[in-house]
Amino acid sequence: xxxxxxxxxxxxxxxxxxxxxxxxxxxxxxxxxxxxxxxxxxxxxxxxxxxxxxxxxxxxxxxxxxxxxxxxxxxxxxxxxxxxxxxxxxxxxxxxxxxxxxxxxxxxxxxxxxxxxxxxxxxxxxxxxxxxxxxxxxxxxxxxxxxxxxxxxxxxxxxxxxxxxxxxxxxxxxxxxxxxxxxxxxxxxxxxxxxxxxxxxxxxxxxxxxxxxxxxxxxxxxxxxxxxxxxxxxxxxxxxxxxxxxxxxxxxxxxxxxxxxxxxxxxxxxxxxxxxxxxxxxxxxx
Amino acid sequence: xxxxxxxxxxxxxxxxxxxxxxxxxxxxxxxxxxxxxxxxxxxxxxxxxxxxxxxxxxxxxxxxxxxxxxxxxxxxxxxxxxxxxxxxxxxxxxxxxxxxxxxxxxxxxxxxxxxxxxxxxxxxxxxxxxxxxxxxxxxxxxxxxxxxxxxxxxxxxxxxxxxxxxxxxxxxxxxxxxxxxxxxxxxxxxxxxxxxxxxxxxxxxxxxxxxxxxxxxxxxxxxxxxxxxxxxxxxxxxxxxxxxxxxxxxxxxxxxxxxxxxxxxxxxxxxxxxxxxx
Numbered sequence: 001x002x003x004x005x006x007x008x009x010x011x012x013x014x015x016x017x018x019x020x021x022x023x024x025x026x027x028x029x030x031x032x033x034x035x036x037x038x039x040x041x042x043x044x045x046x047x048x049x050x051x052x053x054x055x056x057x058x059x060x061x062x063x064x065x066x067x068x069x070x071x072x073x074x075x076x077x078x079x080x081x082x083x084x085x086x087x088x089x090x091x092x093x094x095x096x097x098x099x100x101x102x103x104x105x106x107x108x109x110x111x112x113x114x115x116x117x118x119x120x121x122x123x124x125x126x127x128x129x130x131x132x133x134x135x136x137x138x139x140x141x142x143x144x145x146x147x148x149x150x151x152x153x154x155x156x157x158x159x160x161x162x163x164x165x166x167x168x169x170x171x172x173x174x175x176x177x178x179x180x181x182x183x184x185x186x187x188x189x190x191x192x193x194x195x196x197x198x199x200x201x202x203x204x205x206x207x208x209x210x211x212x213x214x215x216x217x218x219x220x221x222x223x224x225x226x227x228x229x230x231x232x233x234x235x236x237x238x239x240x241x242x243x244x245x246x247x248x249x250x251x252x253x254x255x256x257x258x259x260x261x262x263x264x265x266x267x268x269x270x271x272x273x274x275x276x277x278x279x280x281x282x283x284x285x286x
Numbered sequence: 287x288x289x290x291x292x293x294x295x296x297x298x299x300x301x302x303x304x305x306x307x308x309x310x311x312x313x314x315x316x317x318x319x320x321x322x323x324x325x326x327x328x329x330x331x332x333x334x335x336x337x338x339x340x341x342x343x344x345x346x347x348x349x350x351x352x353x354x355x356x357x358x359x360x361x362x363x364x365x366x367x368x369x370x371x372x373x374x375x376x377x378x379x380x381x382x383x384x385x386x387x388x389x390x391x392x393x394x395x396x397x398x399x400x401x402x403x404x405x406x407x408x409x410x411x412x413x414x415x416x417x418x419x420x421x422x423x424x425x426x427x428x429x430x431x432x433x434x435x436x437x438x439x440x441x442x443x444x445x446x447x448x449x450x451x452x453x454x455x456x457x458x459x460x461x462x463x464x465x466x467x468x469x470x471x472x473x474x475x476x477x478x479x480x481x482x483x484x485x486x487x488x489x490x491x492x493x494x495x496x497x498x499x500x501x502x503x504x505x506x507x508x509x510x511x512x513x514x515x516x517x518x519x520x521x522x523x524x525x526x527x528x529x530x531x532x533x534x535x536x537x538x539x540x541x542x543x544x545x546x547x548x549x550x551x552x553x554x555x556x557x558x559x560x561x562x563x564x
Contacts, residue, residue, distance in 0.1 A: 036451075061465060076467075094467050094468050094469075094470055095470045096469050096470050099468070099469070100468045102461070102464070102465070104461050106459075106461035106464065108460055108462055108465070108466045108479070108480065108483070109560050110483040110484070110560045111483075111560075119465075119469065120469040121472050122479070123466070123469045123475055123479070124469070125469065152560040154560060172469065180447070227375075249290070257396060263306075281414070
Protein backbone atom coordinates (compact mmCIF):
# COMPACT_ATOMS: atom_id res chain seq x y z
CA UNK A 1 0.00 0.00 0.00
CA UNK A 2 1.15 3.50 -0.68
CA UNK A 3 0.09 4.78 2.73
CA UNK A 4 2.97 5.63 4.92
CA UNK A 5 2.52 4.23 8.39
CA UNK A 6 6.08 5.11 9.34
CA UNK A 7 7.06 7.57 12.03
CA UNK A 8 7.82 10.57 9.86
CA UNK A 9 5.66 12.96 11.83
CA UNK A 10 6.01 16.70 11.22
CA UNK A 11 8.47 16.84 14.10
CA UNK A 12 10.67 14.09 12.72
CA UNK A 13 11.19 16.29 9.67
CA UNK A 14 12.67 19.09 11.75
CA UNK A 15 15.16 16.62 13.24
CA UNK A 16 14.75 17.46 16.90
CA UNK A 17 12.40 15.51 19.11
CA UNK A 18 10.53 17.77 21.53
CA UNK A 19 9.82 16.57 25.05
CA UNK A 20 6.53 14.77 25.52
CA UNK A 21 3.88 17.26 26.55
CA UNK A 22 0.87 15.25 27.57
CA UNK A 23 1.38 11.64 28.61
CA UNK A 24 -1.43 9.25 29.42
CA UNK A 25 -0.38 5.81 30.64
CA UNK A 26 -2.66 2.85 31.45
CA UNK A 27 -5.47 5.30 32.09
CA UNK A 28 -8.48 3.72 33.78
CA UNK A 29 -11.66 5.71 34.30
CA UNK A 30 -14.57 4.14 36.13
CA UNK A 31 -17.71 5.62 37.55
CA UNK A 32 -20.68 4.21 39.43
CA UNK A 33 -23.74 3.52 37.28
CA UNK A 34 -26.57 5.71 38.53
CA UNK A 35 -29.20 3.71 40.36
CA UNK A 36 -27.21 0.51 40.87
CA UNK A 37 -24.07 -0.87 42.51
CA UNK A 38 -22.46 -1.61 39.15
CA UNK A 39 -19.35 0.22 38.11
CA UNK A 40 -19.04 1.31 34.49
CA UNK A 41 -15.61 1.28 32.94
CA UNK A 42 -15.46 4.15 30.48
CA UNK A 43 -11.77 4.00 29.58
CA UNK A 44 -9.26 1.19 30.18
CA UNK A 45 -5.58 0.62 29.36
CA UNK A 46 -5.38 3.85 27.46
CA UNK A 47 -1.98 5.17 26.39
CA UNK A 48 -1.50 8.45 24.59
CA UNK A 49 1.45 10.76 24.06
CA UNK A 50 1.20 14.29 22.69
CA UNK A 51 4.24 16.35 21.84
CA UNK A 52 4.21 20.11 21.91
CA UNK A 53 2.55 21.38 18.74
CA UNK A 54 0.84 18.06 17.97
CA UNK A 55 -2.67 17.94 16.65
CA UNK A 56 -4.22 14.61 17.62
CA UNK A 57 -7.75 13.51 16.86
CA UNK A 58 -9.64 10.90 18.85
CA UNK A 59 -12.24 9.20 16.70
CA UNK A 60 -14.67 6.57 17.81
CA UNK A 61 -18.32 5.65 17.97
CA UNK A 62 -20.47 7.66 20.35
CA UNK A 63 -20.33 6.44 23.92
CA UNK A 64 -16.88 4.89 23.48
CA UNK A 65 -15.21 6.97 26.17
CA UNK A 66 -13.27 9.42 24.01
CA UNK A 67 -15.02 12.42 25.54
CA UNK A 68 -14.46 10.94 29.00
CA UNK A 69 -10.72 10.83 28.30
CA UNK A 70 -10.86 14.45 27.14
CA UNK A 71 -12.75 15.42 30.30
CA UNK A 72 -10.07 13.68 32.36
CA UNK A 73 -7.40 15.78 30.65
CA UNK A 74 -9.54 18.87 31.32
CA UNK A 75 -9.67 17.84 34.99
CA UNK A 76 -13.42 17.28 35.21
CA UNK A 77 -13.17 13.51 35.71
CA UNK A 78 -10.86 11.78 38.21
CA UNK A 79 -8.75 8.78 37.18
CA UNK A 80 -9.39 5.39 38.72
CA UNK A 81 -5.97 4.12 37.68
CA UNK A 82 -2.92 4.90 35.59
CA UNK A 83 -1.29 8.28 35.17
CA UNK A 84 -2.12 11.40 33.23
CA UNK A 85 0.55 14.06 33.20
CA UNK A 86 0.96 17.44 31.58
CA UNK A 87 4.63 18.45 31.39
CA UNK A 88 5.46 15.75 33.94
CA UNK A 89 2.90 16.91 36.51
CA UNK A 90 -0.34 15.07 37.27
CA UNK A 91 -3.52 16.99 36.45
CA UNK A 92 -5.08 18.38 39.65
CA UNK A 93 -8.41 19.69 38.33
CA UNK A 94 -9.78 22.15 35.81
CA UNK A 95 -7.43 25.00 35.02
CA UNK A 96 -6.75 27.64 32.41
CA UNK A 97 -3.66 25.80 31.14
CA UNK A 98 -6.08 23.41 29.42
CA UNK A 99 -8.82 25.29 27.58
CA UNK A 100 -11.85 23.38 26.47
CA UNK A 101 -13.94 24.09 23.39
CA UNK A 102 -17.33 22.46 23.81
CA UNK A 103 -19.76 21.35 21.14
CA UNK A 104 -22.19 24.03 22.30
CA UNK A 105 -20.56 27.48 22.12
CA UNK A 106 -21.82 28.24 25.67
CA UNK A 107 -21.08 31.93 25.27
CA UNK A 108 -22.20 34.10 28.15
CA UNK A 109 -25.22 35.82 26.58
CA UNK A 110 -24.97 39.03 28.65
CA UNK A 111 -21.41 39.70 27.56
CA UNK A 112 -20.41 41.25 24.28
CA UNK A 113 -18.29 39.16 21.93
CA UNK A 114 -15.16 40.96 23.10
CA UNK A 115 -16.06 40.50 26.77
CA UNK A 116 -16.66 36.80 26.14
CA UNK A 117 -13.16 36.45 24.74
CA UNK A 118 -11.60 38.29 27.69
CA UNK A 119 -13.57 36.12 30.15
CA UNK A 120 -10.86 33.54 30.83
CA UNK A 121 -8.22 36.26 31.22
CA UNK A 122 -10.43 38.12 33.70
CA UNK A 123 -10.80 34.98 35.80
CA UNK A 124 -7.10 34.19 35.84
CA UNK A 125 -6.15 37.85 36.52
CA UNK A 126 -2.87 37.27 34.70
CA UNK A 127 -3.14 40.52 32.77
CA UNK A 128 -4.88 43.82 33.39
CA UNK A 129 -8.11 44.81 31.71
CA UNK A 130 -6.64 46.94 28.94
CA UNK A 131 -4.12 44.23 28.07
CA UNK A 132 -6.87 41.58 28.08
CA UNK A 133 -8.97 43.69 25.73
CA UNK A 134 -6.16 44.26 23.28
CA UNK A 135 -5.25 40.55 23.29
CA UNK A 136 -8.91 39.67 22.73
CA UNK A 137 -9.12 42.18 19.89
CA UNK A 138 -6.09 40.51 18.24
CA UNK A 139 -7.74 37.11 18.58
CA UNK A 140 -10.99 38.36 17.11
CA UNK A 141 -8.94 39.65 14.20
CA UNK A 142 -7.39 36.20 13.87
CA UNK A 143 -10.75 34.42 13.79
CA UNK A 144 -12.17 37.08 11.47
CA UNK A 145 -14.67 38.64 13.85
CA UNK A 146 -13.10 42.03 14.54
CA UNK A 147 -16.16 43.86 13.22
CA UNK A 148 -18.66 42.19 15.60
CA UNK A 149 -16.65 42.69 18.80
CA UNK A 150 -19.36 44.81 20.41
CA UNK A 151 -22.29 42.59 19.44
CA UNK A 152 -23.99 40.10 21.72
CA UNK A 153 -23.87 36.34 21.08
CA UNK A 154 -27.59 36.24 20.28
CA UNK A 155 -26.87 38.43 17.27
CA UNK A 156 -24.34 35.99 15.76
CA UNK A 157 -24.76 32.97 13.50
CA UNK A 158 -23.80 29.49 14.69
CA UNK A 159 -20.51 29.55 12.81
CA UNK A 160 -19.57 32.95 14.27
CA UNK A 161 -20.41 31.72 17.76
CA UNK A 162 -18.10 28.75 17.21
CA UNK A 163 -15.31 31.16 16.28
CA UNK A 164 -15.89 33.22 19.42
CA UNK A 165 -15.82 29.99 21.41
CA UNK A 166 -12.45 29.15 19.87
CA UNK A 167 -11.08 32.66 20.42
CA UNK A 168 -12.17 32.53 24.06
CA UNK A 169 -10.30 29.27 24.59
CA UNK A 170 -7.18 30.61 22.85
CA UNK A 171 -7.24 33.85 24.85
CA UNK A 172 -5.90 32.19 28.00
CA UNK A 173 -2.94 30.89 25.95
CA UNK A 174 -3.47 27.31 27.07
CA UNK A 175 -0.75 24.68 27.07
CA UNK A 176 -3.17 22.42 25.29
CA UNK A 177 -6.45 23.04 23.53
CA UNK A 178 -9.14 20.42 24.15
CA UNK A 179 -11.90 20.32 21.57
CA UNK A 180 -15.00 18.20 22.05
CA UNK A 181 -16.75 17.95 18.67
CA UNK A 182 -16.71 21.74 18.37
CA UNK A 183 -18.17 21.79 14.87
CA UNK A 184 -20.75 19.02 15.25
CA UNK A 185 -23.64 21.47 15.52
CA UNK A 186 -22.65 23.53 12.47
CA UNK A 187 -23.86 23.02 8.92
CA UNK A 188 -21.61 21.01 6.60
CA UNK A 189 -20.22 23.88 4.50
CA UNK A 190 -19.42 26.08 7.47
CA UNK A 191 -17.88 23.09 9.21
CA UNK A 192 -15.38 22.53 6.39
CA UNK A 193 -14.48 26.22 6.41
CA UNK A 194 -14.07 26.15 10.17
CA UNK A 195 -11.79 23.11 9.97
CA UNK A 196 -9.40 24.95 7.65
CA UNK A 197 -9.67 28.04 9.86
CA UNK A 198 -8.81 25.99 12.91
CA UNK A 199 -5.66 24.64 11.25
CA UNK A 200 -4.64 28.14 10.19
CA UNK A 201 -5.19 29.48 13.73
CA UNK A 202 -3.34 26.55 15.31
CA UNK A 203 -0.40 27.19 13.00
CA UNK A 204 -0.45 30.92 13.77
CA UNK A 205 -0.45 30.31 17.51
CA UNK A 206 1.56 27.06 17.58
CA UNK A 207 -1.20 25.29 19.47
CA UNK A 208 -1.16 21.75 20.85
CA UNK A 209 -4.60 20.26 20.31
CA UNK A 210 -6.54 17.19 21.31
CA UNK A 211 -9.66 17.00 19.21
CA UNK A 212 -12.55 14.57 19.77
CA UNK A 213 -14.84 13.77 16.86
CA UNK A 214 -16.90 10.97 15.41
CA UNK A 215 -16.41 12.32 11.90
CA UNK A 216 -13.63 10.36 10.17
CA UNK A 217 -12.95 12.84 7.36
CA UNK A 218 -12.77 15.65 9.90
CA UNK A 219 -10.12 13.72 11.79
CA UNK A 220 -8.19 12.94 8.60
CA UNK A 221 -8.24 16.57 7.51
CA UNK A 222 -7.17 18.03 10.85
CA UNK A 223 -4.82 15.65 12.59
CA UNK A 224 -1.14 14.78 12.56
CA UNK A 225 -2.22 11.52 14.15
CA UNK A 226 -5.62 9.90 14.40
CA UNK A 227 -6.23 7.70 17.44
CA UNK A 228 -9.05 5.26 16.84
CA UNK A 229 -11.05 4.49 19.95
CA UNK A 230 -12.63 1.06 20.39
CA UNK A 231 -15.84 0.84 22.38
CA UNK A 232 -16.66 -0.54 25.82
CA UNK A 233 -14.36 -0.12 27.56
CA UNK A 234 -12.76 2.68 25.59
CA UNK A 235 -9.15 2.27 24.60
CA UNK A 236 -7.04 3.36 21.66
CA UNK A 237 -6.96 0.42 19.25
CA UNK A 238 -4.74 2.05 16.66
CA UNK A 239 -2.82 5.23 15.98
CA UNK A 240 -2.67 6.28 12.37
CA UNK A 241 -0.18 8.82 11.09
CA UNK A 242 -1.43 11.46 8.68
CA UNK A 243 1.33 12.33 6.21
CA UNK A 244 0.50 15.93 5.32
CA UNK A 245 1.93 18.98 7.03
CA UNK A 246 -0.34 21.69 8.40
CA UNK A 247 -2.05 24.00 7.62
CA UNK A 248 -3.80 22.20 4.79
CA UNK A 249 -5.93 23.36 1.93
CA UNK A 250 -9.30 21.95 1.00
CA UNK A 251 -7.71 20.43 -2.11
CA UNK A 252 -6.35 17.48 -0.18
CA UNK A 253 -9.90 16.34 0.54
CA UNK A 254 -10.23 15.44 -3.13
CA UNK A 255 -7.01 13.43 -3.39
CA UNK A 256 -7.18 9.63 -3.58
CA UNK A 257 -4.69 9.49 -0.70
CA UNK A 258 -7.13 11.36 1.53
CA UNK A 259 -9.96 9.01 0.62
CA UNK A 260 -7.77 5.95 1.14
CA UNK A 261 -6.59 7.18 4.55
CA UNK A 262 -10.14 7.92 5.64
CA UNK A 263 -11.18 4.47 4.49
CA UNK A 264 -8.37 2.88 6.43
CA UNK A 265 -9.40 4.73 9.60
CA UNK A 266 -12.99 3.66 8.94
CA UNK A 267 -11.93 0.02 8.54
CA UNK A 268 -10.06 0.06 11.85
CA UNK A 269 -13.02 1.72 13.53
CA UNK A 270 -15.66 -0.64 12.17
CA UNK A 271 -13.65 -3.77 12.90
CA UNK A 272 -13.15 -2.53 16.47
CA UNK A 273 -16.87 -2.05 16.81
CA UNK A 274 -17.57 -5.48 15.33
CA UNK A 275 -15.04 -7.07 17.69
CA UNK A 276 -16.58 -5.40 20.69
CA UNK A 277 -20.03 -6.50 19.62
CA UNK A 278 -18.85 -10.10 19.15
CA UNK A 279 -17.23 -10.04 22.60
CA UNK A 280 -20.43 -8.70 24.04
CA UNK A 281 -22.49 -11.47 22.42
CA UNK A 282 -20.02 -14.07 23.63
CA UNK A 283 -20.25 -12.65 27.13
CA UNK A 284 -24.03 -12.74 26.96
CA UNK A 285 -24.05 -16.33 25.72
CA UNK A 286 -21.78 -17.51 28.49
CA UNK B 287 -44.51 57.98 -5.82
CA UNK B 288 -41.88 60.57 -5.28
CA UNK B 289 -42.33 63.11 -2.56
CA UNK B 290 -40.91 66.57 -2.36
CA UNK B 291 -38.04 66.38 0.04
CA UNK B 292 -39.16 67.67 3.40
CA UNK B 293 -37.75 67.11 6.83
CA UNK B 294 -41.06 65.74 8.00
CA UNK B 295 -40.79 62.03 8.80
CA UNK B 296 -43.41 59.56 7.65
CA UNK B 297 -46.24 59.41 10.16
CA UNK B 298 -46.45 55.68 10.41
CA UNK B 299 -44.06 52.98 9.22
CA UNK B 300 -45.37 51.01 6.30
CA UNK B 301 -45.58 47.31 7.03
CA UNK B 302 -45.51 44.81 4.28
CA UNK B 303 -46.90 41.41 5.20
CA UNK B 304 -44.08 38.89 5.32
CA UNK B 305 -41.39 41.48 4.76
CA UNK B 306 -39.43 43.09 7.54
CA UNK B 307 -40.67 46.55 8.27
CA UNK B 308 -38.15 49.17 9.09
CA UNK B 309 -39.06 50.60 12.45
CA UNK B 310 -38.87 54.31 13.01
CA UNK B 311 -37.90 54.69 16.63
CA UNK B 312 -37.77 58.47 16.26
CA UNK B 313 -41.47 58.74 15.49
CA UNK B 314 -43.71 58.71 18.53
CA UNK B 315 -46.71 57.72 16.44
CA UNK B 316 -46.22 54.01 15.99
CA UNK B 317 -49.02 51.72 14.91
CA UNK B 318 -49.12 50.24 18.41
CA UNK B 319 -49.53 53.63 20.04
CA UNK B 320 -52.16 54.87 17.58
CA UNK B 321 -54.36 51.80 18.02
CA UNK B 322 -53.83 51.69 21.80
CA UNK B 323 -54.68 55.37 22.30
CA UNK B 324 -57.73 55.15 20.04
CA UNK B 325 -59.02 52.15 21.98
CA UNK B 326 -58.70 54.04 25.27
CA UNK B 327 -60.54 57.04 23.81
CA UNK B 328 -63.32 54.79 22.53
CA UNK B 329 -63.64 53.14 25.96
CA UNK B 330 -63.87 56.54 27.68
CA UNK B 331 -66.52 57.73 25.24
CA UNK B 332 -68.57 54.54 25.76
CA UNK B 333 -68.26 54.98 29.52
CA UNK B 334 -69.45 58.61 29.29
CA UNK B 335 -72.36 57.59 27.05
CA UNK B 336 -73.43 54.85 29.45
CA UNK B 337 -73.23 57.34 32.33
CA UNK B 338 -75.20 59.94 30.35
CA UNK B 339 -77.90 57.35 29.58
CA UNK B 340 -78.46 57.28 33.35
CA UNK B 341 -79.03 53.57 33.65
CA UNK B 342 -77.98 54.15 37.22
CA UNK B 343 -78.01 57.51 39.01
CA UNK B 344 -74.82 59.57 38.86
CA UNK B 345 -74.31 58.89 42.55
CA UNK B 346 -73.65 55.23 41.70
CA UNK B 347 -72.14 55.36 38.22
CA UNK B 348 -70.37 58.65 37.45
CA UNK B 349 -68.95 59.30 33.99
CA UNK B 350 -65.38 60.27 33.14
CA UNK B 351 -66.27 63.95 33.21
CA UNK B 352 -67.62 63.57 36.76
CA UNK B 353 -64.39 61.86 37.72
CA UNK B 354 -62.35 64.69 36.20
CA UNK B 355 -64.39 67.14 38.26
CA UNK B 356 -63.73 65.06 41.36
CA UNK B 357 -60.02 65.25 40.58
CA UNK B 358 -60.25 69.02 40.35
CA UNK B 359 -62.06 69.23 43.70
CA UNK B 360 -59.63 66.80 45.26
CA UNK B 361 -56.55 68.75 44.28
CA UNK B 362 -58.08 72.09 45.32
CA UNK B 363 -57.48 71.20 48.98
CA UNK B 364 -54.20 70.41 50.66
CA UNK B 365 -55.47 67.20 52.31
CA UNK B 366 -54.85 65.18 49.15
CA UNK B 367 -51.13 66.01 49.23
CA UNK B 368 -50.83 64.59 52.73
CA UNK B 369 -52.69 61.47 51.62
CA UNK B 370 -50.51 61.08 48.53
CA UNK B 371 -47.32 61.66 50.47
CA UNK B 372 -48.25 59.15 53.20
CA UNK B 373 -49.29 56.46 50.72
CA UNK B 374 -46.26 57.01 48.51
CA UNK B 375 -43.97 56.79 51.50
CA UNK B 376 -45.57 53.54 52.67
CA UNK B 377 -45.32 52.08 49.18
CA UNK B 378 -41.75 53.07 48.43
CA UNK B 379 -40.25 52.33 51.84
CA UNK B 380 -42.03 48.96 51.93
CA UNK B 381 -40.78 48.13 48.44
CA UNK B 382 -37.27 49.25 49.28
CA UNK B 383 -37.06 47.11 52.42
CA UNK B 384 -38.59 44.16 50.55
CA UNK B 385 -35.88 44.50 47.89
CA UNK B 386 -33.09 44.92 50.43
CA UNK B 387 -34.23 41.75 52.22
CA UNK B 388 -35.64 39.68 49.37
CA UNK B 389 -32.70 40.05 47.01
CA UNK B 390 -29.90 38.82 49.30
CA UNK B 391 -32.06 36.14 50.94
CA UNK B 392 -33.18 34.94 47.50
CA UNK B 393 -29.56 34.82 46.35
CA UNK B 394 -28.57 32.84 49.45
CA UNK B 395 -31.45 30.37 49.01
CA UNK B 396 -30.56 29.93 45.34
CA UNK B 397 -26.83 29.58 45.91
CA UNK B 398 -26.64 27.43 49.07
CA UNK B 399 -28.76 24.30 49.05
CA UNK B 400 -28.68 24.04 52.84
CA UNK B 401 -29.99 27.59 53.28
CA UNK B 402 -32.83 26.63 50.94
CA UNK B 403 -33.56 23.51 53.00
CA UNK B 404 -33.67 25.59 56.18
CA UNK B 405 -35.75 28.50 54.85
CA UNK B 406 -38.08 26.71 52.43
CA UNK B 407 -40.65 25.71 55.11
CA UNK B 408 -41.00 29.34 56.21
CA UNK B 409 -41.06 30.71 52.70
CA UNK B 410 -43.65 28.16 51.59
CA UNK B 411 -45.80 28.79 54.67
CA UNK B 412 -45.76 32.56 54.33
CA UNK B 413 -46.14 32.45 50.56
CA UNK B 414 -49.20 30.19 50.81
CA UNK B 415 -50.75 32.33 53.57
CA UNK B 416 -52.73 35.31 52.31
CA UNK B 417 -50.34 37.81 53.87
CA UNK B 418 -52.95 40.51 53.69
CA UNK B 419 -54.70 38.53 56.45
CA UNK B 420 -51.86 39.55 58.76
CA UNK B 421 -53.07 43.17 58.61
CA UNK B 422 -55.14 43.08 61.86
CA UNK B 423 -52.21 41.51 63.67
CA UNK B 424 -49.75 44.08 62.41
CA UNK B 425 -52.07 46.94 63.30
CA UNK B 426 -52.30 45.58 66.86
CA UNK B 427 -48.51 45.38 67.02
CA UNK B 428 -47.50 48.50 65.15
CA UNK B 429 -50.53 50.82 65.52
CA UNK B 430 -52.52 52.54 62.80
CA UNK B 431 -49.63 54.77 61.68
CA UNK B 432 -47.37 54.27 58.70
CA UNK B 433 -45.24 51.52 60.19
CA UNK B 434 -47.99 48.89 60.07
CA UNK B 435 -48.64 49.81 56.40
CA UNK B 436 -44.95 49.58 55.57
CA UNK B 437 -44.87 46.16 57.21
CA UNK B 438 -47.79 44.95 55.08
CA UNK B 439 -46.29 46.35 51.89
CA UNK B 440 -43.01 44.68 52.81
CA UNK B 441 -44.67 41.31 53.34
CA UNK B 442 -46.65 41.58 50.12
CA UNK B 443 -43.66 42.62 47.99
CA UNK B 444 -41.06 40.40 49.63
CA UNK B 445 -42.08 37.05 48.20
CA UNK B 446 -42.23 37.81 44.48
CA UNK B 447 -38.71 39.26 44.75
CA UNK B 448 -37.34 36.52 46.97
CA UNK B 449 -38.83 33.59 45.09
CA UNK B 450 -37.94 34.92 41.65
CA UNK B 451 -34.36 35.65 42.69
CA UNK B 452 -33.93 32.18 44.16
CA UNK B 453 -35.43 30.61 41.07
CA UNK B 454 -33.11 32.59 38.81
CA UNK B 455 -30.14 31.37 40.81
CA UNK B 456 -31.33 27.78 40.66
CA UNK B 457 -31.95 27.74 36.94
CA UNK B 458 -28.47 28.79 35.84
CA UNK B 459 -27.37 27.67 32.43
CA UNK B 460 -25.19 24.64 33.14
CA UNK B 461 -23.18 25.25 29.98
CA UNK B 462 -22.09 28.65 31.28
CA UNK B 463 -21.22 27.13 34.65
CA UNK B 464 -19.09 24.50 32.92
CA UNK B 465 -17.23 27.14 30.93
CA UNK B 466 -16.50 29.14 34.08
CA UNK B 467 -15.27 26.02 35.88
CA UNK B 468 -13.16 25.07 32.90
CA UNK B 469 -11.33 28.39 33.12
CA UNK B 470 -10.71 27.61 36.78
CA UNK B 471 -13.28 30.02 38.22
CA UNK B 472 -13.53 30.09 42.01
CA UNK B 473 -16.95 29.90 43.68
CA UNK B 474 -16.95 33.65 44.17
CA UNK B 475 -16.02 34.27 40.52
CA UNK B 476 -18.70 31.86 39.37
CA UNK B 477 -21.21 33.74 41.50
CA UNK B 478 -20.14 37.14 40.23
CA UNK B 479 -19.67 36.38 36.54
CA UNK B 480 -22.34 33.75 35.84
CA UNK B 481 -24.91 33.51 38.63
CA UNK B 482 -25.54 37.21 39.23
CA UNK B 483 -25.91 38.35 35.60
CA UNK B 484 -27.98 35.27 34.81
CA UNK B 485 -30.37 36.15 37.64
CA UNK B 486 -30.97 39.77 36.63
CA UNK B 487 -33.98 39.08 34.35
CA UNK B 488 -35.61 37.02 37.09
CA UNK B 489 -35.07 39.78 39.65
CA UNK B 490 -36.52 42.36 37.29
CA UNK B 491 -39.73 40.42 36.72
CA UNK B 492 -39.91 39.72 40.47
CA UNK B 493 -39.77 43.46 41.12
CA UNK B 494 -42.55 44.12 38.64
CA UNK B 495 -44.78 41.55 40.34
CA UNK B 496 -43.83 43.07 43.69
CA UNK B 497 -45.11 46.50 42.65
CA UNK B 498 -48.59 45.09 42.03
CA UNK B 499 -48.58 43.26 45.35
CA UNK B 500 -47.30 46.33 47.19
CA UNK B 501 -50.16 48.46 45.84
CA UNK B 502 -52.67 45.90 47.09
CA UNK B 503 -50.86 46.06 50.42
CA UNK B 504 -51.11 49.86 50.70
CA UNK B 505 -54.78 49.90 49.82
CA UNK B 506 -55.98 47.10 52.06
CA UNK B 507 -53.80 48.17 54.98
CA UNK B 508 -55.24 51.68 54.84
CA UNK B 509 -58.78 50.28 54.73
CA UNK B 510 -58.21 48.44 58.00
CA UNK B 511 -57.39 51.59 59.89
CA UNK B 512 -55.22 54.55 59.09
CA UNK B 513 -54.85 58.25 59.76
CA UNK B 514 -53.94 59.36 56.24
CA UNK B 515 -53.56 57.86 52.78
CA UNK B 516 -55.19 57.54 49.37
CA UNK B 517 -56.76 54.20 50.35
CA UNK B 518 -58.31 55.78 53.44
CA UNK B 519 -59.53 58.70 51.35
CA UNK B 520 -61.23 56.24 48.97
CA UNK B 521 -62.83 54.28 51.76
CA UNK B 522 -64.16 57.46 53.42
CA UNK B 523 -65.49 58.73 50.09
CA UNK B 524 -67.16 55.37 49.50
CA UNK B 525 -68.94 55.50 52.82
CA UNK B 526 -70.22 58.98 51.90
CA UNK B 527 -71.32 57.85 48.42
CA UNK B 528 -68.85 60.21 46.75
CA UNK B 529 -68.47 57.68 43.97
CA UNK B 530 -66.56 59.90 41.57
CA UNK B 531 -63.99 60.56 44.30
CA UNK B 532 -63.61 56.80 44.73
CA UNK B 533 -62.91 56.59 41.01
CA UNK B 534 -60.34 59.37 41.33
CA UNK B 535 -58.54 57.40 44.06
CA UNK B 536 -58.67 54.30 41.92
CA UNK B 537 -57.00 56.14 39.06
CA UNK B 538 -54.30 57.44 41.39
CA UNK B 539 -53.47 53.85 42.35
CA UNK B 540 -53.57 52.73 38.74
CA UNK B 541 -51.31 55.60 37.69
CA UNK B 542 -48.80 54.73 40.43
CA UNK B 543 -48.77 51.09 39.33
CA UNK B 544 -48.38 51.87 35.65
CA UNK B 545 -45.59 54.38 36.28
CA UNK B 546 -43.57 52.11 38.55
CA UNK B 547 -43.98 49.17 36.19
CA UNK B 548 -42.86 51.29 33.25
CA UNK B 549 -39.77 52.47 35.12
CA UNK B 550 -38.91 48.89 36.05
CA UNK B 551 -39.42 47.76 32.48
CA UNK B 552 -36.92 50.39 31.37
CA UNK B 553 -34.41 49.15 33.92
CA UNK B 554 -35.06 45.57 32.83
CA UNK B 555 -34.47 46.43 29.18
CA UNK B 556 -31.26 48.20 30.08
CA UNK B 557 -29.90 45.13 31.84
CA UNK B 558 -31.20 42.64 29.32
CA UNK B 559 -30.04 44.26 26.08
CA UNK B 560 -28.32 40.98 25.27
CA UNK B 561 -31.62 39.17 24.99
CA UNK B 562 -32.71 41.22 21.99
CA UNK B 563 -31.83 39.55 18.76
CA UNK B 564 -30.32 41.24 15.74
